[in-house]
Amino acid sequence: MGQDHIRYDILAQDALRGVIRKVLTEVAATGRLPGDHHFFITFLTGAPGVRISQHLKAKYPEQMTIVIQHQFWDLKISESQFEIGLSFSDVPEKLVVPFNAIRGFYDPSVNFELEFDVPLADEEEETSSEITAYPVPVEGGEAPAAAAKEGEEKKPGSVVSLDAFRKKQ
Numbered sequence: 264m265g266q267d268h269i270r271y272d273i274l275a276q277d278a279l280r281g282v283i284r285k286v287l288t289e290v291a292a293t294g295r296l297p298g299d300h301h302f303f304i305t306f307l308t309g310a311p312g313v314r315i316s317q318h319l320k321a322k323y324p325e326q327m328t329i330v331i332q333h334q335f336w337d338l339k340i341s342e343s344q345f346e347i348g349l350s351f352s353d354v355p356e357k358l359v360v361p362f363n364a365i366r367g368f369y370d371p372s373v374n375f376e377l378e379f380d381v382p383l384a385d386e387e388e389e390t391s392s393e394i395t396a397y398p399v400p401v402e403g404g405e406a407p408a409a410a411a412k413e414g415e416e417k418k419p420g421s422v423v424s425l426d427a428f429r430k431k432q
Contacts, residue, residue: 291338299372301332310364
């Protein structure tokens with residue numbers, strides 16, 4: 264079997280991150296979210312390019328989930344990252360998050376979720392890449408699957424693993 268020199272797994276992840284980039288670009292242009300849309304974005308706090316306050320870094324040393332809904336400001340989008348102002352316990356904070364640091368994106372208003380295989384710094388790098396894009400049932404205001412803690416069971420859905428399309432060696 265031939266080796267994947269094209270790296271379809273990376274191309275697919277980049278394309279799906281483009282969905283997040285496009286959605287945030289539209290929100291930045293209008294200054295508000297359309298309809299009932301709101302977003303949970305989980306990202307690695309120690310990833311290269313992430314800029315958050317020392318207070319938030321101490322509270323979330325590996326990853327954190329932010330909610331973009333009613334109160335945010337200064338949303339700026341570039342090709343590789345987004346910047347946003349959010350309030351944490353009434354303390355305003357500016358965050359810079361590269362799209363490559365994002366582990367999950369969830370819009371509960373339409374049950375849309377994307378998950379990315381971005382290993383934590385202390386996790387072993389694996390050669391398999393899994394991308395998940397599926398609707399998630401929302402039950403009584405539960406936290407989205409993207410914000411679930413390590414070891415918690417994810418909600419059921421159709422998971423598409425890129426490994427399923429690779430030829431076995």
